[in-house]
Amino acid sequence: MAQKYALLVDYTYFSGNHAAEIACKEELGLPLEQWGIKEVQVGPFKKGDGNDGDAWEWFYIPCPTSIFSEHWGTNGDKAGQRPLAVQVEESASMYYGTLEEMQAKMAEFDRPMVLFQL
Amino acid sequence: MAYGKEWRVKRSDGTVATRSNTWSPPGSHPVGYGVKVITDGEGMDANLIRIEGDDDNPITTGRVNAMNLALREYTYAPSRIIHPMRRAKEDRGRDKWEQTSWDEAIDTICEKVRYFQNTYGPESIVCFGGTGREACIFYYALTFSVLQSPNCCYTQSGWSCYGPRCSIADYVLGAGYPELDYAGHLPGSYHDPAYTLSKWVVVWGKEPLPSNGDGFFGHCLVDMMKLGTKIISIDPRITWVGAHDGNINLQVRPQTDTALALGIMNLMFENDEYDKEFAEKWIYGLDEVKARAAEYPVDKVAAITTVPAEDIKRAAHIIGTERPIGWAWGLAFDQNKNGVQLSQAFIILAALSGSIDRPGGLTLGPPSALLGKWRMNQRGAMDDSVWEKRIGAAAWPGLSTGMATTQPDETLNTMESDEPYALKMGWFNSSNFLTPTCSAQPKRWHKALQKLEFVVIQDITMTPTAMAVGDYFLPMATWAEHTGIVLTHYGRNTVFMGPMNKALQVGECVSDVQICLLFGQRLNPEWYPWYKPADEHHVDWDLLEQATQDFYSDQLKELGYDWKSFQELGIYQPGAHGFEYEKYEKGMLRFDGEPGFNTITGQIEAYSILYESWGEDPLPYYEEPNYSPYSELRTDEEKEKYPLITTSGSRRYSSFHSEHRHVPSLRQIDPWPWVQIHPETAQEYGITEGDWVEVYNMFGEARFKAEITPIIKPGILNCAHGWWFPEQDGEEPNLFGVWKSNFNSLVPHMNIGKLGFGAPYKGVMCNARRVRSLDQD
Numbered sequence: 001m002a003q004k005y006a007l008l009v010d011y012t013y014f015s016g017n018h019a020a021e022i023a024c025k026e027e028l029g030l031p032l033e034q035w036g037i038k039e040v041q042v043g044p045f046k047k048g049d050g051n052d053g054d055a056w057e058w059f060y061i062p063c064p065t066s067i068f069s070e071h072w073g074t075n076g077d078k079a080g081q082r083p084l085a086v087q088v089e090e091s092a093s094m095y096y097g098t099l100e101e102m103q104a105k106m107a108e109f110d111r112p113m114v115l116f117q118l
Numbered sequence: 119m120a121y122g123k124e125w126r127v128k129r130s131d132g133t134v135a136t137r138s139n140t141w142s143p144p145g146s147h148p149v150g151y152g153v154k155v156i157t158d159g160e161g162m163d164a165n166l167i168r169i170e171g172d173d174d175n176p177i178t179t180g181r182v183n184a185m186n187l188a189l190r191e192y193t194y195a196p197s198r199i200i201h202p203m204r205r206a207k208e209d210r211g212r213d214k215w216e217q218t219s220w221d222e223a224i225d226t227i228c229e230k231v232r233y234f235q236n237t238y239g240p241e242s243i244v245c246f247g248g249t250g251r252e253a254c255i256f257y258y259a260l261t262f263s264v265l266q267s268p269n270c271c272y273t274q275s276g277w278s279c280y281g282p283r284c285s286i287a288d289y290v291l292g293a294g295y296p297e298l299d300y301a302g303h304l305p306g307s308y309h310d311p312a313y314t315l316s317k318w319v320v321v322w323g324k325e326p327l328p329s330n331g332d333g334f335f336g337h338c339l340v341d342m343m344k345l346g347t348k349i350i351s352i353d354p355r356i357t358w359v360g361a362h363d364g365n366i367n368l369q370v371r372p373q374t375d376t377a378l379a380l381g382i383m384n385l386m387f388e389n390d391e392y393d394k395e396f397a398e399k400w401i402y403g404l405d406e407v408k409a410r411a412a413e414y415p416v417d418k419v420a421a422i423t424t425v426p427a428e429d430i431k432r433a434a435h436i437i438g439t440e441r442p443i444g445w446a447w448g449l450a451f452d453q454n455k456n457g458v459q460l461s462q463a464f465i466i467l468a469a470l471s472g473s474i475d476r477p478g479g480l481t482l483g484p485p486s487a488l489l490g491k492w493r494m495n496q497r498g499a500m501d502d503s504v505w506e507k508r509i510g511a512a513a514w515p516g517l518s519t520g521m522a523t524t525q526p527d528e529t530l531n532t533m534e535s536d537e538p539y540a541l542k543m544g545w546f547n548s549s550n551f552l553t554p555t556c557s558a559q560p561k562r563w564h565k566a567l568q569k570l571e572f573v574v575i576q577d578i579t580m581t582p583t584a585m586a587v588g589d590y591f592l593p594m595a596t597w598a599e600h601t602g603i604v605l606t607h608y609g610r611n612t613v614f615m616g617p618m619n620k621a622l623q624v625g626e627c628v629s630d631v632q633i634c635l636l637f638g639q640r641l642n643p644e645w646y647p648w649y650k651p652a653d654e655h656h657v658d659w660d661l662l663e664q665a666t667q668d669f670y671s672d673q674l675k676e677l678g679y680d681w682k683s684f685q686e687l688g689i690y691q692p693g694a695h696g697f698e699y700e701k702y703e704k705g706m707l708r709f710d711g712e713p714g715f716n717t718i719t720g721q722i723e724a725y726s727i728l729y730e731s732w733g734e735d736p737l738p739y740y741e742e743p744n745y746s747p748y749s750e751l752r753t754d755e756e757k758e759k760y761p762l763i764t765t766s767g768s769r770r771y772s773s774f775h776s777e778h779r780h781v782p783s784l785r786q787i788d789p790w791p792w793v794q795i796h797p798e799t800a801q802e803y804g805i806t807e808g809d810w811v812e813v814y815n816m817f818g819e820a821r822f823k824a825e826i827t828p829i830i831k832p833g834i835l836n837c838a839h840g841w842w843f844p845e846q847d848g849e850e851p852n853l854f855g856v857w858k859s860n861f862n863s864l865v866p867h868m869n870i871g872k873l874g875f876g877a878p879y880k881g882v883m884c885n886a887r888r889v890r891s892l893d894q895d
Contacts, residue, residue: 012362013340013343013344015327015337015340015358016358016771017183017184017327017328017337017771018184018771018772018787019181019182019183019184019187019771021184021783021787022184022187022188022783022784023182023187025783026168026169026187026188026190027168032782032783032786043361044356044358044361044827044828044829045828046828051356051367051369051426051429052364052365052366052367053349053360053361053362053363053364053365053366053367054363054364056356056360056361057361058356058358058361084168084170084171087170087171087173087180087181088170088171088180088181088182088187089181090181090182090183090327090337090340091327091337091340092179092181092337092340092341093340
């Protein structure tokens with residue numbers, strides 16, 4: 001079976017800094033209206049009493065589009081090479097590798113994570 | 119200790135990777151992201167392909183922000199100006215620019231400078247500098263040693279950005295800028311044996327992730343949170359950092375922070391929860407400040423600030439007992455008439471928590487060093503008789519002692535009144551201050567600037583300010599297009615330094631230091647020995663580049679490097695060159711080499727001798743903002759007309775203040791100016807998500823698109839700043855739409871503190887109404 005690749009996101013700490021979006025546009029030469037990575041935002045909304053961090057929900061997830069998967073997924077022309085988006089993302093909360101590597105990486109964390117199979 | 123790699127490498131695909139560190143232009147604080155500039159070749163014909171990260175940089179570790187990643191778009195933007203331009207004075211405000219040569223521009227400008235110097239005195243020339251950028255080193259030199267005028271002006275009312283914090287640190291703490299210890303100066307980063315991770319960090323009036331204020335790489339906060347640091351966030355908003363499990367949010371009413379600081383201080387004294395050993399040894403006026411703090415019991419402070427008393431108590435207990443406590447203080451300390459007292463109280467709190475110059479607390483630097491010291495030494499190019507004519511210096515000693523500039527508000531008064539003398543020539547060193555960042559009441563400035571007989575602009579694209587008043591336009595090189603050095607905090611706490619290695623040339627663009635060299639060689643050659651062309655009427659470009667490198671070699675001498683060896687070094691971190699904590703114990707802060715702080719008393723002055731000498735209360739106090747719906751200075755009618763409070767100045771990832779609005783991929787992120795409104799307030803005013811809203815008060819009005827969000831309290835607004843519309847008609851009277859969303863129209867002129875610092879950009883009373891669009895009611 002062909003090698004599978006994955007993108008792992010530590011979304012507790014992914015800060016929504018847009019660097020990965022611009023990096024993909026630059027690395028792939030995409031036009032303005034296309035994205036390789038597009039961030040989605042959840043919250044901020046209040047989920048508990050008081051005003052501490054625990055009372056708030058607010059996170060971002062950098063979503064790989066099919067354009068990203070075509071390049072960095074199975075048989076992609078950049079498969080196995082670290083995407084510029086993963087290098088430059090400012091909160092250092094994106095990881096790329098083979099599906100097996102990313103599954104093992106995910107298991108190192110004791111908090112919710114998102115694993116995208118590309 | 120180099121990276122062990124060449125700073126320039128040709129890759130197998132034929133591209134060239136030049137290692138560098140970012141600064142400006144385009145606008146940025148001196149963060150110095152470690153990057154690789156990828157070009158299709160070397161030399162004059164190289165084209166920029168993209169920016170990549172440099173994994174070997176110990177602080178940024180390969181990370182780069184969105185604005186720097188978009189550098190290719192910025193570099194080749196159709197609206198970028200890459201040759202010198204000129205325009206007849208009668209055509210100001212009209213797009214009648216024509217290209218000229220550097221040789222002609224330099225000849226004409228130098229002739230004009232000589233004319234104004236000889237006819238009206240050098241003080242008739244004023245130089246305006248923008249915020250945060252590399253020009254912050256060079257606009258002082260341009261004014262003092264090139265133009266030889268004392269009038270170097272940062273136009274922001276009350277000098278409300280960074281300068282106040284630096285001055286107060288100098289006066290009260292006797293040191294350079296105290297910065298959160300994020301291990302940036304240590305080669306081993308967070309795992310360096312000298313470092314201890316902050317248990318808690320108080321992030322106060324600052325959102326460093328998008329802002330990177332003063333060169334502090336803001337995402338270090340995320341690194342620290344991942345390692346276990348918790349945050350106390352003090353802000354009128356809930357921030358993304360504050361919204362994490364375990365963190366505490368003190369959601370303070372805008373401009374009441376000083377009351378909160380005194381309330382926390384009082385609880386620490388009342389509960390005996392502070393570093394007594396440090397306080398008794400190193401704080402001057404401990405008993406006096408205890409007595410002052412006692413005037414701020416927690417219930418009173420809770421009522422003023424709208425922060426629940428229980429939350430204030432929890433924060434005070436943590437600050438008083440947990441160790442180490444890190445501190446990050448931001449722009450909200452400067453953009454506040456009561457900010458001088460806030461900064462003083464902040465330094466006292468940091469001292470009481472044992473954070474001063476200790477691992478995981480705050481690091482200290484000298485008041486000025488390296489390039490920062492060079493820029494201040496340029497004052498020596500003027501006689502005392504000229505220096506004494508500096509606008510506002512005599513009337514505002516509390517500002518003019520710490521800052522080498524004019525008092526900004528007085529500068530506008532002088533331009534309007536011609537008192538004590540008329541200003542005749544202006545030089546804008548990368549400042550677009552009609553766009554709402556660095557001025558209050560920009561329409562007054564706009565009118566006053568028209569009186570200048572001759573105006574030179576240095577910038578990268580046609581701005582509203584350049585279109586309105588420029589006669590000559592000199593094109594600037596980006597950080598990737600010039601040789602330079604980035605140092606955090608402009609030399610006031612050099613966490614690290616790195617080389618900017620020139621990777622390409624675009625048009626005839628030059629750097630800030632090259633402007634100084636080109637004009638200094640003609641106007642004051644004694645102070646600019648580095649560049650000596652055979653024919654002074656003809657620019658020798660190769661010689662200019664060599665002169666630039668020679669200039670930096672001279673700057674680096676005191677560290678034992680020259681330009682070439684510094685390029686090879688790649689990064690300079692004080693931790694690898696003798697950096698020490700607790701410098702006050704070791705005689706490393708005072709000029710006399712004795713232990714202590716470089717203040718009059720040798721201690722941290724909770725009771726400030728200097729404040730007292732300038733007629734200010736020597737102890738911190740709280741004052742209700744003058745333009746607040748709670749102020750006794752306002753009439754009931756005014757309170758009824760303007761029942762809301764708006765703050766401003768917060769940053770996003772898509773722009774550096776007024777810059778980057780013309781860069782498509784960044785404009786796509788935040789396409790329009792925005793105002794954040796709580797759902798209840800929005801409902802009360804009939805505003806729904808995305809509606810255009812006019813925010814207005816007794817001083818002016820500005821339009822924004824509504825973002826309805828619970829992160830701000832009811833009755834409080836947060837407006838975007840720095841907006842203009844590069845796609846619109848640039849000519850007068852529209853000026854790229856600069857008046858339409860101009861937040862600073864709402865900020866009063868000269869509503870500043872007794873020392874001349876601090877204007878209420880971050881909290882003025884206002885009202886809001888829904889409108890149909892940017893242009894239609």
